Amino acid sequence: MGIGTSTRRLHGAALALLLAATSAVAVGAASPAQATPETSLRHIVPAPVKVTPRPGVTYSLTAGARIQTQPGSADARKVGEYAAELLRPATGYRLPVSSGVTPRGVTLLLVGADPKVGQEGYQLDVTPWGVVIRARAAAGLFAGVQTLRQLLPAKIEAKTRQSGPWTVPGGSVLDYPRFGHRGAMLDVARHFFSVDEVKRYIDQIAAYKVNYLHLHLADDQGWRIEIKSWPRLATYGGSVEIGPGEGALYYTQEQYKGLVKYAGSRGITIIPEIDMPGHTNAALASYPELNCDGVAPPLYDGTEVGFSSLCIDKPITYKFVDDVLRELAALTPGPFLHIGGDEAHSTSEPDFKTFMDKVLPLVAKHGKLAMGWHEFVKTNPATSAVPQFWGTETVDADVAAAAARGNKILMSPAVKAYLDMKYDENFPLGQDWAALIEVKDAYDWNPGAYLKDVPESAIRGVEAPLWTETLADSSDLEQMAFPRLPAIAELGWSPQSTHNWDDFSKRLAYQAPRWKAGGVKFYPSTQVNWVK
Known part of the structure; x- marks a missing residue:
């Protein structure tokens, strides 16, 4: 004593x-x-x-x-x-x-x-x-x-x-931060990124006080996480990607746990996403019984969306979802499982509601909170569920109604926060379906006042998604994320009172020597007077 x-x-x-x-x-x-x-x-x-x-x-x-x-x-x-x-x-x-x-x-x-x-x-x-x-x-x-x-x-x-x-x-x-959730999303389904490449991205986003990494693990083009009760999801569904791919294009459960641990050591919580009921061709190709007609479609390496759907009326669909969520929840210490829910164009509105009414309780059954793209709020999920707004307009009645009920909204408007959008029409990487997004466009918006009838008190935070239809390696990721990811990160962390493009662009300019020293291949936007 x-x-x-x-x-x-x-x-x-x-x-x-x-x-x-x-x-x-x-x-x-x-x-x-x-x-x-x-x-x-x-x-x-x-x-x-x-x-x-x-x-x-x-x-x-x-x-x-x-x-x-x-x-x-x-x-x-x-x-x-x-x-x-x-x-x-x-x-x-x-x-x-x-x-x-x-x-x-x-x-x-x-x-x-x-x-x-x-x-x-x-x-x-x-x-x-x-x-x-x-x-x-x-x-x-x-x-x-x-x-x-x-x-x-x-x-x-x-x-x-x-x-x-x-x-x-x-x-x-x-x-101290303005919002508790400051996220980045990496799509590893359209193009697979190795464990080392994901770790590199984790290190880069941690530097800007990002505290969540959302991994888009499954889509039409590939299934990227080993599920032991349904092994063909990874070994067959994870065998292709957009563009030429070689080897096992998925993470073993041990590799995934390693990523979760590594992210945690960098102050980052992993949010895994299995998109459903649409964006599911890789799963449907792996197991014929998940299809309504019992016939597996071919594997897919294109870029179109909205053509696939799990079979809503089959009991095995929910056995499949339950098993996947169970294994993923056991691997993920963070509080969220992301269940997608976007662009389910091949699922009727009644079927979509039936599906979500059955799947959302499965998320809770495995001790997790549900997150999904904002379309799923039309099924009136529990107020603990987090809708992620990715729309291209500033009005969304369903999201506003969810906010009024008590759901907290994660802001990722595609016209501001999507890091896969081109900087200008001549930029060789990315897409332009939502907008051309220069660094000033990524910075000049207010997450707390962006959506009509959604007050700042209803905003959970911001996330910068990075889809990879046109991206193949870390160099591509870096060009799209930097300098725009620090802009989104500042919107999530800094007080609104500090929001000023001229000041931000001057501070951002001093990041260039740091990126060069660290080997980050960033896009030298002409909107910023970069420090040499």
Whole structure:
């Protein structure tokens, strides 16, 4: 008892000194180096709630620096290990991670944060002696680390050792998100992306405080997740894609669990989607009995939509759906299963309602909440269900009615948030059926006031979908996502009061050297005066 009490007293004394040190930094304090223009507190994306620069104050990360984490917190320790993993390649420093609260190096604390930061926000303070990030939960520490990486020189993103100095500008940041859901979607059904490619995308979106990754795992063109009770879904339904594909074009359950774990280590929750009752040709081709006539159609590698449907009247349809949802729920610790529901043009309205009335309870049966494209709200799902709005208009009576009932809406309007749309008519990748979307178009809208009769209080957040009919590799994904994904991420994170295109474009411009250092092939939009 005496040892424990003594230890707590020591930690309390050290913490008191640390809090005093980081809250009373003199504006004119001496510093070993001046911050470079690319490491200004004014260049952070997404924009923080409040930034207070301290001119003349800097901190330089040196070879002797340590990363200290909240004593006794395994969660803080994990974030500290992530921060070290992030900073070691370019600096070449050891950056050992240990428990501690001294005001030197980089310190991650779960005490002392302003209650305003909630579960995902943070406070960051830079003094001449170190960087202190305080939060109320590990998610907040993780967000603070993403801000810290933007305060270091751009070459911190390099995967090989670079020369220093590693200088951070002095000041403080108070920050927390506008919406709790800030998502990205990756379509791995139209074109399959390997585990390593998905991990690369996870790392890239995590940098902008995205906290959900929606994986579109099944469509007409391919089934991408192993289901042990229906093995041909993957081995046969996952054998083709749009364009030439080779090998097993699906994730084993172990690979999927690995992706879930990796995403979690980057502060991201996976939302798996099995689109139904339409967009199901890969499943119908794999098992004849899922077809009303008992005849399997051929595998499909085209781009048309709306021609397929599960057989609504067959009991085996719901045995199939139940098995798939059961296995997927067991693999997915996150709260949601996405059941699609869009473009079911070959399913009659009565059949669509019958299907959803039977499937939505199966989602709940397996301990999950339902998410779906906004068409499914016409069946009046429970208010716990999340409709994802992807429409091209600013009026949708069904979605407005769902919001009035209490459903929270996830905003992904195709004319603003679809990352697969072309930038202009001459861009070689993407499509243009919804709109041509330049980076300013992606940024200049308000998720809380976009849909008529849907107030901000009914908005869960935003998601940027990336469909892959025309995309084949990570380079293609990056050109479509960057710079538009950071724009959508800012709409989800930053207060509406900070929304200003001129300011955002200037901050966005400073991301270019970071993308170049990290090997991200971004689209150099002429709407932005990029920093070289």
